[in-house]
Amino acid sequence: MNWDDLRVFLAVARLGRHDLAARQLGLAGATVGRKMARLENAVGATLLEQARTGYVLTETGRQLLEQAEGMERCASAVVTDQVGSAQALTGYVRISASEAFGTWILARRLHEFSSLQPSLTIDLVASGGFLSPSRREADIAIMLARPARGPLVARRLTDYTLGFYAAASYLSRVGVPQTIDHLSEHNLVGFIPDLVQVPQQRLYEEVSANLTPSIRSTSINAQAALVSAGSGIGILPRFVGERLPDVVAVLEREVRLTRTFWLVVHKDVRRLARVDAFVNWLVDVFREEAPLLKGD
DSSP states (O other), X not given: OOHHHHHHHHHHHHHSOHHHHHHHHTOOHXXXXXXXXXXXXXXXXXXXXXXXXEEEEOHHHXXXXXXXXXXXXXXXXXXXHXXXXXXXXXXXXXXXXXXXXXXXXXHHHXXXXXXXXXXXXXXXXXXXXXXXXXXXXXXXEEESSOOSSSSEEEEEEEEEEEEEEEEHHHHHHHOOOOSSGGGGGSOEEEOOGGGOOSGGGOOHHHHOTTOOOSEEOSOHHHHHHHHHTTXXXXXXXXXXXXXXXXXXXXXXXXXXXXXXXXXXXXTTTTTSHHHHHHHHHHHHHHHHHHHHHHTO
């Protein structure tokens, strides 16, 4: 068993596919397959099994992954000690974030981190359903709740606020609601109740039991587009609503919902140099964006 084979194994385990691992490592696909076969022969067990979406780790594979990541952390520490923090990092970092935060905050600023670490590949998965650091689907997740279990390191990043927004054109056509009860007279935009992926998306229930959206989508970005187009009034994060042109806050004094962003990382990858670098950068981003996130 040698480190070069383990390096290939780490890439395949994280990416789930031989072709993606080959591309990241700059190797031929056949070379990746050959190295994986040699490693499994050395271990005497199957490390990865084919699944519908790619390869998944066997129990032996999970055990070897922990050991290989420990070796990787040690190697990263040696490099950092010898050449200092200016050393360019390589590999990739996969971040799972809510669709809104991933689109309206991270995507607007990722070029800053990329310019600091141009040799790193950055995967941004922005969607309503989060990838799991526990199952090694992502290195870092920015989640709406602290996970209840798992070998994870979690820290509270910041609260953020949400409120009602509507296009000025809609309000001039239909009128401005003066109270929460008046919202029932308007077209409301929101999530599809039976397709809500996390409880934190059940926003209208927190405002009033009598309010039901009539135009619904699983996508917060689609909801923002609906509101911007004048389809109705919707609940949006302040960091989204305040950036939409010709859209204004409605009932701002009466309704101010609060949610929390949590940073979640698997404990075995937290001290990897590339993960640590991104986490430190991300904390700075949250600090700088705090006024917009909190609606101050």
